[in-house]
Amino acid sequence: GQNIDQPTEMTATEGAIVQINCTYQTSGFNGLFWYQQHAGEAPTFLSYNVLDGLEEKGRFSSFLSRSKGYSYLLLKELQMKDSASYLCAVRSYDNYGQNFVFGPGTRLSVLP
């Protein structure tokens, strides 16, 4: 099985930087994804890591350490529209095929 953990809620100020952590335990690991989900909407893809290190994409960066089962999403220059839930999801393979499981999500509130 899989065990994925994230902080439940975070608050940050407009213009600041925030780091959202995700820890996981799984076998057959094959990638970690970050998604953003605004209330009532579908998740939208933010980033993907399968090798150790940092992936940068504009204001968003994601880091992965496979040996530690750890990832973080870094959001810079926060904007009000960044208030949303941030979901990390782990892809893995087992005898039955591909699994893609979401963590519990972190609700981020950006304050003026």
Added chain:
Amino acid sequence: DTEVTQTPKHLVMGMTNKKSLKCEQHMGHRAMYWYKQKAKKPPELMFVYSYEKLSINESVPSRFSPECPNSSLLNLHLHALQPEDSALYLCASSQETGIKYYGYTFGSGTRLTVV
């Protein structure tokens, strides 16, 4: 076309009704998924179809019945649902296998209310 289209967007049904949710994609993705999401919870995987064959069924009650008529379409047939089945039902698709990222694309969901 880079979208996953779900219909209907909203559905209210009684516990004795039979209804179907539909999902369509034309990106050539060969894996399609149904997720259920309750308020303030992450999406939970229900079913995975790979090359039109059901590959994963996450112990979902039989009142939910998936169907994949072809590589572009995925249906979820609903029968004798309970009020606790009210949720947002999300469809997603992706390319299958390989270490490259092919992208999970989600539809906008069907908000289901069972009365």
